Amino acid sequence: MRKLLQALLFGVLALGGLTRPASAGAEGALAGQAPAATFRGGVEAVSVSITVRDSRGRVVKDLKKADFQLLDFGQGRDISDFYAGDAAISLGILLDISGSMAVGGNIDRARQAIEMVLDTLQTPRDEAAFYTFDSKLQEVVPFTTQLERIRRVSLEGHPWGTTTLYDSIGETARSAAGRANRHRALLVVTDGVDTGSRLTPPEVSGIASSIDVPVYLLTVVNPVDHPGGRFEVLGGADRASDRATLADLARWTGGEMFIVSAPAHTAAAIADLFSELRHQYLITFEPGPRPGWHPLEIRTRKKNLVVHARSGYFAGPARAGS
Numbered sequence: 001m002r003k004l005l006q007a008l009l010f011g012v013l014a015l016g017g018l019t020r021p022a023s024a025g026a027e028g029a030l031a032g033q034a035p036a037a038t039f040r041g042g043v044e045a046v047s048v049s050i051t052v053r054d055s056r057g058r059v060v061k062d063l064k065k066a067d068f069q070l071l072d073f074g075q076g077r078d079i080s081d082f083y084a085g086d087a088a089i090s091l092g093i094l095l096d097i098s099g100s101m102a103v104g105g106n107i108d109r110a111r112q113a114i115e116m117v118l119d120t121l122q123t124p125r126d127e128a129a130f131y132t133f134d135s136k137l138q139e140v141v142p143f144t145t146q147l148e149r150i151r152r153v154s155l156e157g158h159p160w161g162t163t164t165l166y167d168s169i170g171e172t173a174r175s176a177a178g179r180a181n182r183h184r185a186l187l188v189v190t191d192g193v194d195t196g197s198r199l200t201p202p203e204v205s206g207i208a209s210s211i212d213v214p215v216y217l218l219t220v221v222n223p224v225d226h227p228g229g230r231f232e233v234l235g236g237a238d239r240a241s242d243r244a245t246l247a248d249l250a251r252w253t254g255g256e257m258f259i260v261s262a263p264a265h266t267a268a269a270i271a272d273l274f275s276e277l278r279h280q281y282l283i284t285f286e287p288g289p290r291p292g293w294h295p296l297e298i299r300t301r302k303k304n305l306v307v308h309a310r311s312g313y314f315a316g317p318a319r320a321g322s
Contacts, residue, residue: 045080045284047212049183049254050298051276051308060305061279068281071297072288083182083282089126090143090179091277092172093117093150096190098134098163103191104222110189113218113266115151117187120274123147129175133168135196143179162196169215169249170204177211183280185214185255187273192219192246201245205252209310214255216273217246223261254310276308291316 050068052060065082093114101107114130121128129143130150141150169188176184186208208215250257256276258269288294295312 044286046287046313047282047284048296048298048309049212049214050281050283051254051279052281052300053306053308055304055306059275059279063281063300063302065283067300067302068283069299069301070283070285071299072285072294073290074295074297075288077285077288079283079285081282081284084279086278087183087280088181089121089274089277090176090181090184091117091121091126091128092131092143092176092186093128094131094133094168094172094186094188094190096134096163096165096188097132098193098195100163100191100193100195101220106191106220106222109220109260109266110218112263113189113220113260113270116266116270118147118151120270121147127179127181129172131168131172133164135162135164137164137168137171139175143175163190163194164196164198165190165192165194166197166199166201166204166249168197170199170207173204173208173213173215173253174211176213182282183277184212185216185277187216187218189218189220191221192217201249202252205249205311206314208253210313212310213253214308214310215250215253216255217250217257218266218269218273219246219257219259221259221261251308252311254308256308287313287315289315 052063054060061084063084065079068079068082070077070079095110095114097107101110118128124145126147127143127145128141128147128150129139130141130153132138132140140153144150165188169186173186176186205215247257256273258265258273260266260269283298293312293314296310298307298309300307
């Protein structure tokens with residue numbers, strides 16, 4: 001019964017508005033269990049975006065379908081379709097404009113990062129949308145190939161308000177899911193502070209994972225807060241915990257988290273991000289018959305390669321209106 005209630009809860013989260021999470025499920029996921037994700041029953045295939053890196057961290061671009069092995073609940077599954085190659089990108093850009101971003105010049109670092117992202121996108125091949133959030137989410141520019149529309153948006157002003165980071169990620173991940181481009185992702189530019197969300201990181205990663213939208217977090221920090229940085233101040237246990245939680249969220253969706261405090265860090269992170277997005281592999285397979293959470297493991301038959309992909313999907317009967 002508990003599993004059924006959790007399934008219904010996450011079905012509502014993925015298909016409709018935000019609801020208050022069940023604390024027991026959230027605590028379980030934070031304790032190391034797989035985050036719940038919703039898979040819309042009745043469809044014929046599950047799609048998974050995959051990035052592969054070698055032992056030196058370089059993106060691997062020349063793998064074939066036969067190089068991959070897919071495990072669903074530990075059991076091998078056939079890959080029905082496979083796509084590899086450079087492809088257009090649909091990128092949702094989500095900017096944190098909450099009050100905490102006013103601290104230490106973080107909003108200026110965020111603005112600079114967004115300018116770099118727009119310079120890296122290819123017009124008119126790629127498309128992007130621009131959102132901002134503090135206590136609420138706002139769609140500033142819907143998805144468009146006319147990237148100048150985003151460049152014309154003024155990012156001036158003073159950050160204010162509480163931070164609904166996790167709620168906003170969940171909503172914008174859903175909007176990116178409907179785009180036609182094979183390569184889709186959400187880039188969140190934030191200081192990593194959340195003060196007002198109803199959703200938890202495991203619930204958000206479940207939403208994003210279920211619709212195959214990797215979440216990339218560009219966490220802007222002051223140099224004194226940069227882990228391992230020259231000016232790092234010791235004793236930031238709470239900040240370290242927050243970053244670990246965000247890193248989990250990104251990893252569960254097949255994305256990544258970058259921490260930046262200087263223009264050089266930002267440029268390197270964005271170059272790395274687009275190298276991943278531009279050369280993702282896309283596989284599809286038939287969902288398993290067993291209802292509930294399906295943990296996925298994707299391997300390569302070649303040694304010393306690291307695979308990044310979402311951690312699973314949730315299978316179940318089709319719901320009314322789904």
